[in-house]
Amino acid sequence: MQFIKNISAVILFLIAAQVISAQPNQDHLLAQQYYQNGEYDKAAELYSSLFDQNSSSGYYYQQYLYCLLAIENFDDAHKVVKKQIKKNDKQLNYLVDLGFVYQKQNKPDDAEDQFADAIKDLPAEENMIRTVANSFVTYQLYPFAIETYREGNKLLRDDYKFSFELAGLYEQANDVKNAISSYLDYMNQRPETEQGVKNQLARSLEKSLFVAELKSQLYERIQKDESNILYAELLIWVFIQKKDFAAAFIQIKALDKRLKENGYRVMDLARAASSEGFFDDAIAAYDYVIKKGNDSPYFLAAKQEQLNALKSKITLTTEFTSDDILELKAQFEDFLITFGKNKQTARTMRDLANLNAFYLNDLNTADTLLMQIIKLPGVDKSFIAECKLDLGDCFLMQNLIWDATLLYSQVDLDFKDAPIGEMARYKNAKLSYYNGDFEWAQTQLDALKASTTELISNDAINLSVFIIDNLGLDTITRAMLLFAKSDLLIFQNRLDEAAIFLDSINTEFADHALTDDIMMTRARMAEMKRDYTSASLLYAEVMTKFADDLNADDAIFRLAELCETKLNDLERAKLLYEDLVLNHSDSIYSVEASKRYRLLRGDDIEDAEEFMKSP
Numbered sequence: 001m002q003f004i005k006n007i008s009a010v011i012l013f014l015i016a017a018q019v020i021s022a023q024p025n026q027d028h029l030l031a032q033q034y035y036q037n038g039e040y041d042k043a044a045e046l047y048s049s050l051f052d053q054n055s056s057s058g059y060y061y062q063q064y065l066y067c068l069l070a071i072e073n074f075d076d077a078h079k080v081v082k083k084q085i086k087k088n089d090k091q092l093n094y095l096v097d098l099g100f101v102y103q104k105q106n107k108p109d110d111a112e113d114q115f116a117d118a119i120k121d122l123p124a125e126e127n128m129i130r131t132v133a134n135s136f137v138t139y140q141l142y143p144f145a146i147e148t149y150r151e152g153n154k155l156l157r158d159d160y161k162f163s164f165e166l167a168g169l170y171e172q173a174n175d176v177k178n179a180i181s182s183y184l185d186y187m188n189q190r191p192e193t194e195q196g197v198k199n200q201l202a203r204s205l206e207k208s209l210f211v212a213e214l215k216s217q218l219y220e221r222i223q224k225d226e227s228n229i230l231y232a233e234l235l236i237w238v239f240i241q242k243k244d245f246a247a248a249f250i251q252i253k254a255l256d257k258r259l260k261e262n263g264y265r266v267m268d269l270a271r272a273a274s275s276e277g278f279f280d281d282a283i284a285a286y287d288y289v290i291k292k293g294n295d296s297p298y299f300l301a302a303k304q305e306q307l308n309a310l311k312s313k314i315t316l317t318t319e320f321t322s323d324d325i326l327e328l329k330a331q332f333e334d335f336l337i338t339f340g341k342n343k344q345t346a347r348t349m350r351d352l353a354n355l356n357a358f359y360l361n362d363l364n365t366a367d368t369l370l371m372q373i374i375k376l377p378g379v380d381k382s383f384i385a386e387c388k389l390d391l392g393d394c395f396l397m398q399n400l401i402w403d404a405t406l407l408y409s410q411v412d413l414d415f416k417d418a419p420i421g422e423m424a425r426y427k428n429a430k431l432s433y434y435n436g437d438f439e440w441a442q443t444q445l446d447a448l449k450a451s452t453t454e455l456i457s458n459d460a461i462n463l464s465v466f467i468i469d470n471l472g473l474d475t476i477t478r479a480m481l482l483f484a485k486s487d488l489l490i491f492q493n494r495l496d497e498a499a500i501f502l503d504s505i506n507t508e509f510a511d512h513a514l515t516d517d518i519m520m521t522r523a524r525m526a527e528m529k530r531d532y533t534s535a536s537l538l539y540a541e542v543m544t545k546f547a548d549d550l551n552a553d554d555a556i557f558r559l560a561e562l563c564e565t566k567l568n569d570l571e572r573a574k575l576l577y578e579d580l581v582l583n584h585s586d587s588i589y590s591v592e593a594s595k596r597y598r599l600l601r602g603d604d605i606e607d608a609e610e611f612m613k614s615p
Helices: 002-006 008-018 026-036 040-053 058-070 074-087 093-104 108-120 126-138 142-155 163-172 176-189 191-202 208-224 229-241 245-259 264-275 279-290 299-317 322-339 346-358 363-375 381-397 401-414 419-434 438-448 454-471 478-491 495-508 515-528 532-545 552-565 570-583 590-601 605-613
Strands: none
Touching: 026 040, 026 058, 040 058, 058 074, 058 093, 074 093, 093 108, 093 126, 108 126, 108 142, 126 142, 126 163, 142 163, 163 176, 163 191, 176 191, 176 208, 176 229, 191 229, 208 229, 229 245, 229 264, 245 264, 245 279, 264 279, 264 299, 279 299, 299 322, 299 346, 322 346, 346 363, 346 381, 363 381, 381 401, 381 419, 381 478, 401 419, 419 438, 419 454, 419 478, 438 454, 454 478, 478 495, 478 515, 495 515, 515 532, 515 552, 532 552, 552 570, 552 590, 570 590
């Protein structure tokens, strides 16, 4: 029976909370085992005996009753409940039990009478109101549970006493309007519960009808009571959860002006939008703060972070040109002329160094900026360490191997147990790999596999596996040396030279185990050149020719990403993500692939859960 399954969690709790204080005897344990195995007839026989011996035990009564209902022995169920009512006439939850027995006997009128009596006779006692309501919930009689709590509100003279419980019951009954109204009432009466209400609402934000009703009620309440900012804050939270930062900005601006907050909420919104890749929304929000003028406490931060958002917008989301990069560089330089080079502007200096190094290939200017930051007084030591790693990367791009490893080692020594120290060790390990010192690289990578930082650990494991797989085949290391050299050249953005080394491997070592890795590398190079069509063809070839190799799932995911973000082929992206989820469930990309598949398919949460359960 369905209700038996639904009360299983309740029973597990009762076992711990309500079993008689004496050590359970053998019959108790055996009855419990029968019950858990679904052998209700055997369990009923034992629970009947246990209940006779312990007639005051509510636990044995409940277990015995549930077993009788499960085996449809309604006559005995009726008798045991009536007996319990006679002994405990003030325990109204037994009337609910009796009503449910009548319902199972197909006596709806008698059942209704018992349910009505249980509610009619409720005392003004919170515990009994909850007990009766919970009894209705046990049997999935949600309308009666709702009626119980409504009556409880009247008896206790508090219209909002059970708002939270009612909200959950309305949800169970698919009464979205009343569910939301009850949640909002509860939060309004008890502002300290705002986060708890958000947690409950978050479970249904994938349902478009639920979100529409929630917005509608919030707008209505905001208009009626503008002084209550709880509703405005909740509406802003909904917009942010749905990544509608433009709509959130409108509401936050209104709050900022009304409460004269100087833009602190706007700054938080801008940061959230930027971190989610909504750079235009972030830039507009920062601009609002900047226009408040120099007197704003967030003016400098807004200027800096807006520049960073603009950099991300150009370099990550658009087909930028060299003119775009040069214009962006000019804006960074103007900022530093205005505000100077100091500990407050150090992060902008670093961003400009990154722009020069990786987008303009002006390594000398990047080196100079990073050295200036390292020498600035008062700058946080961990930030200095990050800049040292950046400078080491710049040296590596200029083939200054010794200088690079020296900086990496400094950071490793200064931050031995911190994530940035682990990153420094990983960079040194990779430098050993670039140099062809594969055994030493392997030793360093082994030590990093247990890194506290998941990204470093995964990168270390992947590079370690790659070295082992391709060095374990034979004693000839020339192919690996050529491949490692091409990897270094790619890091140095010398793609044409890297291609020559990859060609050499194909020429000298036809059908080498590195063939699929070479194809993946060529695809990555094509992406760097923004030749997305060529990259997609290479990924597709890896999928076809090397379907059983380690790179297969990587190729599928990267091709899906290209189709989704660059090639505007959403249908193909959806099919590729689906392939990853269904046929490569052990892949590190499977969770992200399922998320993106659901977004592309436009699933509500229920559909998404069904998909995840599919074989």
